[in-house]
Amino acid sequence: MLEHLPEDKKVDYLILERSVFSNPLGSAISLHASIIPLFKQIGIWEEVQKASKPMSHFSLKCEDGTDLGSVDFAYGQADYSYYGLVMARPDLHEILLSHVPPEKILTGKRIVSVTQDDIGVSCHCSDSTIYHGDILVGADGAYSAVRQSLYKDLKDHGNLPRHDFSCIKLDQVVVVGITEPLNPNEYPMLKEDVCQFRIVLGGNDRPYSVTKLRGNREGLS
Ligand SMILES: Cc1cc2nc3c(=O)[nH]c(=O)nc-3n(C[C@H](O)[C@H](O)[C@H](O)COP(=O)(O)OP(=O)(O)OC[C@H]3O[C@@H](n4cnc5c(N)ncnc54)[C@H](O)[C@@H]3O)c2cc1C
Secondary structure (H helix, E strand, O other): OHHHOOHHHOOOOOEEEOOOOOOOOOOEEEEOHHHHHHHHHOOOHHHHHHHOEEEEEEEEEEOOOOEEEEEEOOHHHHHHOOOEEEEEHHHHHHHHHHOOOHHHEEEOOOEEEEEEOOOOEEEEEOOOOEEEEOOOOOOOOOOOHHHHHHHHHHHHOOOOOHHHOOOOOOOOOOOOEEOOOOOOOOOHHHHOOOEEEEEEEOOOOOEEEEEEEOOOEEEEO
16 A cells, blocks of 8 residues: 555555565455455556456355355445455465565565664564664564564553453464366356355364355365
């Protein structure tokens, strides 16, 4: 978003990213219709549209194929003029990345702690480098090192709410992937323009999902 600010409102920025992006992983990602105006605003809507399928609904099934029900996503069309979308997560990653000039992203930079004072904020990375800025946007995921630093600061000053004391628990392990292109004659659902997000409630409390993607692929998780 910072990259798409008007010229007279440009803010100099730098992204510190832990990974090296050699091979973005993932399965399908479903995107609510409300995100589409943002995609338009940052100029990636046409690319996303080409790489995605509109999503009509989530369907829930038992492992033996029995229908359990469905969640209708067509309401997005009435409320937002769009359906929700489904696309391959690595494709979305690639589109977003292609709009950020390479010199704005430093990869292999794992932030281990953050300090701030009256002048600004400093990010301390695992390779002993330190980056200074006026503002830090912490977008480093569920186990955010930025948030942990902030919480430590708040806790030291007695300002951290009690319900934020406990750490996030790891209670799920997910296996994800995308198939190679499949033969649509063998899998006729691939020919449909609209995608169903199928969630199967498998045995042993292990649900999984199968999603039809562009390029005759299926996303599995
Ligand atoms: C299995 C699964 C399926 C999901 N499906 C959907 C879906 O269909 N639709 C949907 O909308 N949401 C879905 N979500 C949720 C969605 O993925 C998250 O809400 C979203 O990715 C959060 O974005 P984020 O930018 O906060 O963090 P992330 O996407 O986790 O990105 C964090 C980034 O920060 C980097 N990073 C992490 N730590 C550091 C550090 N210390 N220093 C520097 N960089 C760091 C990471 O490498 C990563 O690039 C799903 C989540 C899971 C686990």
